[in-house]
Amino acid sequence: GAVVSQHPSRVICKSGTSVKIECRSLDFQATTMFWYRQFPKQSLMLMATSNEGSKATYEQGVEKDKFLINHASLTLSTLTVTSAHPEDSSFYICSARDGGPYNEQFFGPGTRLTVL
Amino acid sequence: SQQGEEDPQALSIQEGENATMNCSYKTSINNLQWYRQNSGRGLVHLILIRSNEREKHSGRLRVTLDTSKKSSSLLITASRAADTASYFCATRGGSGGSNYKLTFGKGTLLTVNP
Numbered sequence: 001g002a003v004v005s006q007h008p009s010r011v012i013c014k015s016g017t018s019v020k021i022e023c024r025s026l027d028f029q030a031t032t033m034f035w036y037r038q039f040p041k042q043s044l045m046l047m048a049t050s051n052e053g054s055k056a057t058y059e060q061g062v063e064k065d066k067f068l069i070n071h072a073s074l075t076l077s078t079l080t081v082t083s084a085h086p087e088d089s090s091f092y093i094c095s096a097r098d099g100g101p102y103n104e105q106f107f108g109p110g111t112r113l114t115v116l
Numbered sequence: 117s118q119q120g121e122e123d124p125q126a127l128s129i130q131e132g133e134n135a136t137m138n139c140s141y142k143t144s145i146n147n148l149q150w151y152r153q154n155s156g157r158g159l160v161h162l163i164l165i166r167s168n169e170r171e172k173h174s175g176r177l178r179v180t181l182d183t184s185k186k187s188s189s190l191l192i193t194a195s196r197a198a199d200t201a202s203y204f205c206a207t208r209g210g211s212g213g214s215n216y217k218l219t220f221g222k223g224t225l226l227t228v229n230p
Contacts, residue, residue, distance in 0.1 A: 036220075042222070043204060043221060043223055044204070046217055046219070091156070095159075104161070104164075106161075107158050107159040109157060
C-alpha cells in the first residue's frame with residue numbers, strides 16, 4: 001500500500017518555541033493532506049485539510065495562526081505549531097489522499113509533541 | 117458532534133475468543149472504515165465497506181453495515197494477543213464533492229489476554 005512518513009517521530013520543546021512537523025507521501029502524489037490531533041486515550045480529531053497549492057481549510061475551533069499548514073508540493077505538507085504551550089502536547093497524525101478513483105487516505109505514523 | 121461512536125469503550129477477552137465491536141453514526145455516509153492503532157502508533161487501515169455493501173470479510177475480520185440503523189460491527193475471530201489495540205471506525209460523508217473528510221469515533225480498546 002501507499003506509504004506516508006512523518007518527521008520527526010518525537011519532539012520535545014520548550015514553551016514558546018515553534019515546532020515544524022513534516023508529512024510526506026513517498027510513492028504517490030497527495031492532492032489532499034489531512035492533519036489530525038489525538039490526545040491520550042482519545043479519538044483522532046481533524047484539525048485541517050490542505051490541498052496542494054491552496055490555503056488549508058481549518059476545522060472549527062482550530063486556530064489557523066497557531067497551526068500553520070503549508071502544502072507546497074504534491075508530496076509534502078508541513079504543520080508548524082507556533083509558540084507552543086504545554087496544552088499543545090499531543091500526538092499529531094497526518095494522512096494523504098491521492099486523486100485516484102479509490103480516494104483512500106493513507107496515514108503517517110504520527111509525531112509525539114511534548115511541550116515543557 | 118462525534119459522527120462515529122463505538123461500543124464498548126473497552127473489551128477484554130481471552131485468546132481464541134471472538135471480539136465484536138460496534139459503531140453507530142448519525143448522518144449519511146459514502147463508506148465506513150475500520151482502523152487499528154497500537155499504543156502510541158499510527159493507524160493501520162483494516163477494511164472499508166461501502167454504503168451499498170452489507171458485509172465484508174478480510175482474513176479473520178468480518179464487517180457488517182446496516183445503513184437503516186446507521187451502524188456497523190467489526191468481528192475479529194479467533195483473537196490473538198497481537199490483536200490487542202484500539203479500534204476505530206471512521207465514516208466518510210456522502211454529501212458529494214471530492215474532498216470527503218473522515219470522521220472518527222472514540223474507539224474501542226481491545227485487550228486479548230494470552
